[in-house]
Amino acid sequence: MTDRPNVPKAPAFPTLGVSLRPDAITDFKRNAERNHEMKTFLSIGAGPGIGFATAERFAKEGFQVVLAARSVAKTQELAERLTRKGYKASSRGVDSGDPKSVTDLIGALQKQHGSIEVLHYNAASMRKAALSEQPRDSFNSDLAVNIGGALVAAQAVAPRMEEQKSGAILLTGGGFALAPSPDYLSISIGKAGIRALAHGLFEPFREKGIHVATVTIFAFVSPDSKEASSVAEHFWQLYSQPKDSWTVEANYGLATE
Numbered sequence: 001m002t003d004r005p006n007v008p009k010a011p012a013f014p015t016l017g018v019s020l021r022p023d024a025i026t027d028f029k030r031n032a033e034r035n036h037e038m039k040t041f042l043s044i045g046a047g048p049g050i051g052f053a054t055a056e057r058f059a060k061e062g063f064q065v066v067l068a069a070r071s072v073a074k075t076q077e078l079a080e081r082l083t084r085k086g087y088k089a090s091s092r093g094v095d096s097g098d099p100k101s102v103t104d105l106i107g108a109l110q111k112q113h114g115s116i117e118v119l120h121y122n123a124a125s126m127r128k129a130a131l132s133e134q135p136r137d138s139f140n141s142d143l144a145v146n147i148g149g150a151l152v153a154a155q156a157v158a159p160r161m162e163e164q165k166s167g168a169i170l171l172t173g174g175g176f177a178l179a180p181s182p183d184y185l186s187i188s189i190g191k192a193g194i195r196a197l198a199h200g201l202f203e204p205f206r207e208k209g210i211h212v213a214t215v216t217i218f219a220f221v222s223p224d225s226k227e228a229s230s231v232a233e234h235f236w237q238l239y240s241q242p243k244d245s246w247t248v249e250a251n252y253g254l255a256t257e
């Protein structure tokens with residue numbers, strides 16, 4: 001393809017109107033190349049518990065991780081914990097109940113890093129409320145976080161994963177999917193939705209080279225606990241499966257385990 005006439009070529013790197021030291025340009029280039037070389041793990045709903053533990057597990061395997069949640073200050077602190085340990089981590093703001101916020105985040109990261117190799121959808125609205133207790137205007141907003149954000153995020157990452165014939169969409173599930181609680185109605189419906197999403201996408205996405213999987217958690221998990229590390233390990237083991245033996249679901253914390 002030839003260059004269009006009369007269209008000035010964009011400079012390869014921004015100069016900001018000042019001359020950069022040659023070594024600064026080299027650093028910039030090296031960082032840009034490194035960003036594209038390292039596989040990217042994106043956590044949506046990254047808090048100090050399962051979100052952080054799973055991001056750290058993937059960081060240990062050489063992923064650059066991006067932690068996203070509504071509070072940028074908190075995700076930044078978590079990202080700094082990882083960078084202090086020598087991992088590559090950054091933070092972003094996102095409200096996963098808002099589809100535009102999710103697609104803007106994913107679009108920006110794809111521009112910066114290329115395809116996202118692993119999407120971990122971990123956000124949930126953990127509301128404790130029976131039917132009669134829950135404010136009427138909150139059912140839809142809860143489901144927008146518990147299910148809608150996962151759908152939109154999967155939709156946004158899938159085309160690039162499909163081009164690369166590589167990638168994983170990992171969803172944090174919960175035992176309420178199988179044993180719904182009348183006292184936690186919207187999260188019970190949400191976890192049933194997450195499980196249905198994983199099972200519904202698994203087969204068609206496998207054909208495209210994308211591994212969709214969920215860890216269904218039947219235990220209480222607190223930050224920095226062995227439970228959080230075990231859930232993270234379950235996610236890593238799912239991701240590490242060879243393609244001909246991919247599975248869609250792992251259970252964590254079932255009494256029979």
Ligand SMILES: NC(=O)c1ccc[n+]([C@@H]2O[C@H](COP(=O)([O-])OP(=O)(O)OC[C@H]3O[C@@H](n4cnc5c(N)ncnc54)[C@H](OP(=O)(O)O)[C@@H]3O)[C@@H](O)[C@H]2O)c1
Binds near residue numbers: 068121
């Ligand atoms: N912990 C358990 O005992 C347990 C048990 C079974 C299943 N789970 C599932 O595990 C996941 C959470 O793991 P965790 O409990 O260990 O929590 P975590 O990873 O420590 O934190 C989850 C983070 O999600 C973020 N979040 C909530 N709503 C969001 C939204 N609308 N947009 C973006 N981010 C949002 C919150 O940060 P911001 O407030 O800053 O947005 C929160 O810090 C959920 O899917 C939950 O249903 C947990």
